[in-house]
Amino acid sequence: MPTLLDKIWKSHLVRPGDGRPDLLYVDRxxxxEVTTPQAFAALAREGRKVRRPDLTFAVCDHVLSTENRDRPLADPVAEEQLKALEANTAAHRITYFGQDDPRQGVIHVTMPELGLILPGQVVIAGDSHTATHGALGALAFGVGTSEVEHVLATQTLPQDRPRSLGLSVEGELPAGCGAKDLILYVIGRLGTAGGTGCAIEYLGPAVRGLSLEGRLSVCNMSIECGAKAGLIAPDEVTYAWLRGRPYAPSGADWRQALEFWKSLPSDPGARYDRQESVDISGLEPQVTWGTNPGQVAPVSASAPDPAALSDPAQAKEAAQALEFMDLKPGQALSQAPIDYVFIGSCTNGRLEDLAAAAAVLRGRRVAPGVTALVVPGSMQVKAQAEAAGLDRVFIEAGCQWRLPGCSMCLAMNPDVLPAGARCASTSNRNFKHRQGQGGRTHLCSPATAAASAIKGRLSDPREYL
Amino acid sequence: MQKFTTFTGIVVPLDMAHVDTDQIVPKQFLKRVQREGFGQVLFHHHRFDQAGQVVDTFVLNHPRYAKASILLARENFGSGSSREHAPWALMDYGFKVLIAPSFADIFKNNCFQIGLLSIELAGELVDEWFKRVASQSGYRITVDLAGQTLTGSDGFACFFAVDPHRKHCLLNGLDDIGLTLEHEDRIAAYERAHAAPWQAGAPEARS
Structure with missing residues (x-):
């Protein structure tokens, strides 16, 4: 009784391990720009070629300014990195969605949007949020630069099969909560290392009920509980979303592909190496209070009191996190005043996310003193949002409407959270200094970020819905 | 990959759990296109304050550990971003061996790729090493990969587990890509068997 993971793994075995890791074929x-220049350089040094440029797709996102597309970039080191990607993709005839291409966007937003990611594929990128693409029923995971080089040279990767974790999400997602609240809650339950060594398959009615965009948000954050990958079996939602996208198959190819895709879901009674379940009935909007994504609570809750925690290691971590976050033990999270709001990223930069934020902000104003950035995940998302008038909603509310890029998720570009500033952010990591040295990050959903922008402190979006 | 057989070095204890790769190498340094030189920015926000001054209280800045080449750490070391810059920085700084109760998956793979040995030990054993390192200035551990043993300068010793394939590659300094390319015929056969149009790639890049 194979699982989705078993089926994808088996169908991609170039060579079974026999005492070595299995050799897996990579479809995409x-x-x-960030994790590949050293891989291309090593390839050149060894006199190797890119084996399958036609299966390799490149985009720039991390170092771009979201205010303009001026070149050279203000930071000469970033400019050199961007030039390296342009030169490497040209030299190896790799399809490249450059800064002025209408297909440019955050890698994990634009690639699925183009129909490049299909159910049953193995997808690799030198980026830990590659897990995002599991939402389409693909096995997708992040690797480091040496493994990027390996895939460039061989289109394969030696890998040990991760353990399968069947995670059943029970109950219905309450109104005012979205995919982001669901996954933050799951990470809180599993812990920041709770999925280590596993590929999580998200199961259950609450997952089935999510849109494809919501599923992308869920799978995106699988890495935040340490999991190698997150997967959701393809279904009618998947097929309807894929149909007609530029790179998706069509005509007879579509029918053939569809037949294959329908064979992918885990068989009834499939056995997972590990099974867990969480219940989300009664879920409230979630917000992180600490410095890893597992340190999360309902927005109506208070920061924990480390002294009340029984595990001394956890108590120490919580105390250090609260100190960094400038929160007092037991302080209500909704009292924390915020300086910045960031809506965007590979987690929450899709149209549905922007629509959720706009529904809260429509006809309202961002609180004085709060800087709110809204950064669409791709040129296509930007165009769609503008066609729907969402840009006007944001601008009239006092937000800044920007160009696609990774922006303030990780501060590798001009969008940097200042030292000491507190940010309600729809991104995926609240690590110390992630958004800027000394910056403090509270992860939350787009709706919660929008509500927080209006109140100027962490806020429950449900009062605006 | 560099060969790894045996190594003896001073141990520095980093008593923090869930040390993510953003802490190991902050993202503002990831724009460089070289592999070398990341040792300077290793643990940047821990080693230096916002004015760029050395933070004396951070363990790596303690003179006692100035020449450390083995890092003793806590659970889930290397979590978060997949940046290989993190193991590059550790190696460039001078580390050859990492010891912790657990490492994040991608980080562990990345270490292996560059010949930086990551050793997972039971939590109680890691606690014991922390105590011993604290008890004596200049405390060293000798790592014997072939025998899979760690031996401290006070004679305390333990075994460690290691994946047999990884051990073989590290002992012999084998090139992973070279190993895969030995299977060129299998890769080509796989490609021939999976050439349906809906499985193939970018039309514009195919010519």
Missing amino acids: HLVH
């Missing part, structure tokens, strides 16, 4: 290799 996604490339961005």
